[in-house]
Amino acid sequence: MDGRRSEETAGRQKVADRVGGAVDRAVEQEVERQLSILRRGVVEIIPEDGLRSKLTESVTSGRPLRVKLGLDPSAPDVHLGHTVVLQKLRQFQELGHIVQLVIGDFTGRIGDPTGKSETRRQLSEEEVKANAETYVRQFGKVLDMSRVELSYNSTWLAPLTFAEVIQLAAKTTVARMLERDDFQKRYAAGQPISLHEFFYPLMQGYDSVALTSDIELGGTDQTFNLLMGRELMRDYGLPQQVVMTMPLLEGLDGARKMSKSLGNYIGIDEPPEEMYGKVMSLPDALMIRYYTLVTDLSEAEVQAIEADLASGALHPRDAKMRLARRIVTMYHGAPSAERAERHFRTVFQEGKLPEDIEVRSIPAALAAGGTIGVLTLLSALGLVPSNSEARRMVEQGAVRIDEVRIDDPKARVELRPGMVVRVGKRHIVRVALGDDDGSSDRVR
């Protein structure tokens, strides 16, 4: 009996091993599949094998990973630079994981206590809320917002007592903080670092503690802050998040990081024609980088384009138009992208005026005796932000009225309804003489 029983047991064990082995292989395959997608375009995964472990855990247990992204509530205008990280988050979502968006409202509500930084203006509760809504609306163009957990870090930061803040501060050292690149440079250069600035990385790190995140994403310029999350999670006895950094996307100048303040950006809220035109102004050398980082094309598709470009089968201009159309499609849909492309062909390639030109009314009263100063005209149409900018545009030869260049800032022009005023290549309006309320309308 004992002999038979142990034989039976051994048999069962073999079956279990076989089944277990099959399961292990299936898990392994699924992990490899996800890894191959998630690794694409990533600069660094810390620790290197961390993502594989987290994925294995998730696939085995069926528990989705929580993938965190922290957001500065003071700058809600999303541009393509931001979408590099958003695309990666989208991939996580498509693989069944959950995105944690954290609005850093606690720091936003404090602002810069020294009053020195203009970018760290103190925000009201309403502004924070409005900015967060702007984020959500814009992010909805990339992410599935139904699989996003949105939170505000004031929820857990504001109630911390001084004693708890001391406990938090005790978890790091001055030397560790001064390792952060910008702190190091400022300290070495004798530029003041206000002590409270050391708390920003700590707060961002504490967000991960509060949310028990599995992964945190960010640009390569965020590496230090993301690692702070790992360190704090360890100190608070939690499993450490894995850090994934994404490249910083170069802006339209092809050199510097895309940013609003440098003016080299493509906002995802910009009109289709504007977006299309801006993509077309990119240096050729950046095309594949944009294909990889900001479109939703698969790796194979991008490689095919790269090969065709290399062999000469695909003209760079055509590749760029495909890129532009793809990007506009992502944010405005296929019909708008097609229209933007047609507009581009008409205006830039065939030199014609586009079919649909925005009509803007200006008060008839502005025309004294039927003529108007060119600078006043540009301002009244909202084509320039200031009179001095208007003068600069005229002097640069960038201003045309009915396709005739005006290069004298003192020129007076006859004011006729239907006249077409153009500044540079892309800003074109048709003049209507309206009432004095300055309302505008778009005609097709």
Add this chain to the structure above:
Amino acid sequence: MDGRRSEETAGRQKVADRVGGAVDRAVEQEVERQLSILRRGVVEIIPEDGLRSKLTESVTSGRPLRVKLGLDPSAPDVHLGHTVVLQKLRQFQELGHIVQLVIGDFTGRIGDPTGKSETRRQLSEEEVKANAETYVRQFGKVLDMSRVELSYNSTWLAPLTFAEVIQLAAKTTVARMLERDDFQKRYAAGQPISLHEFFYPLMQGYDSVALTSDIELGGTDQTFNLLMGRELMRDYGLPQQVVMTMPLLEGLDGARKMSKSLGNYIGIDEPPEEMYGKVMSLPDALMIRYYTLVTDLSEAEVQAIEADLASGALHPRDAKMRLARRIVTMYHGAPSAERAERHFRTVFQEGKLPEDIEVRSIPAALAAGGTIGVLTLLSALGLVPSNSEARRMVEQGAVRIDEVRIDDPKARVELRPGMVVRVGKRHIVRVALGDDDGSSDRVR
């Protein structure tokens, strides 16, 4: 009429001027009087003319100055080193000013969050309270406790929110903190500085903000922290406190700062004989310093002693006995001081046994066959902290039984009631054979 009136006015003005001038002179004299007392023994007054301004303000308005001293609640044993500052506070009191004692219970309650420092052990509320009471009892020997405002800094620090802590931290810079001598050295040496340590000076400074102190006192090693109070008061829009630093008193070794951990201290709670003996063990070179910093003798009295020493009219030994007697009188009263002096003369100068020797019982059972090992005897009498220390004492020739030196650690001695056991010069007990409860009694 107008002429007479203006004559009258002019006359009144003259009287007023005369009175005003007299008042000004009286104020000036009083300020000078206080200054001459308060400046004595002080290392630094920051800013240099600050004390004069504060005193002038006080004498003119009749408002007493608030003079702050911060206390670490973890080390309530007060020694002569501490009394250097206390004597100065006492002088302020005698001139009509008010002493603010601040128990730093907030930091004491936190302890060292990193768990690395043994001196920053976390204290319970009861311990903080007990330690504060110990302070108050001991300080009462120097200060008039009815003119002391005692407070606990947790009162204003504990309720600070994270946002307020950030505001506080924003008032200083990392570079400013790293100017503090010990931080600078540790940073340069690559030794970790936990970030929360930067908060200790800030908290101490904030105490001055909360208490709107006029003056803060401390040892020269506190200069940085005291100045932080000035800086924060300015940032919070308050009149800045004046900082006064007192010298650090050298300990019995004549070299290093008096401190409990170095064992070179004279506690103000020590028995009269112990205190007297310790003062007598001071190097001669420190005598005048001790006269100046820890006694309540006037400057003139100290100068007279110094002159007599220089001329040879006063023997150094006599000067030191006067110092010892003065110090013991301050903490135990004149009769105890006289007794301590007699004890000292008997034992040390005449080589006799003192009149009153403490009797300590040891269990008769310890004596096997009527004899006992010398090391066991010393331990049983509580004359040595350990067996190895007992061995060291015997080997050094410091142990006498009935005035016969015992220098063999293996020696066995006959155990007789009434025998006198002596370790070094000052530790003498008479043996009683008691029950096994080891109780002791003092006879006169």
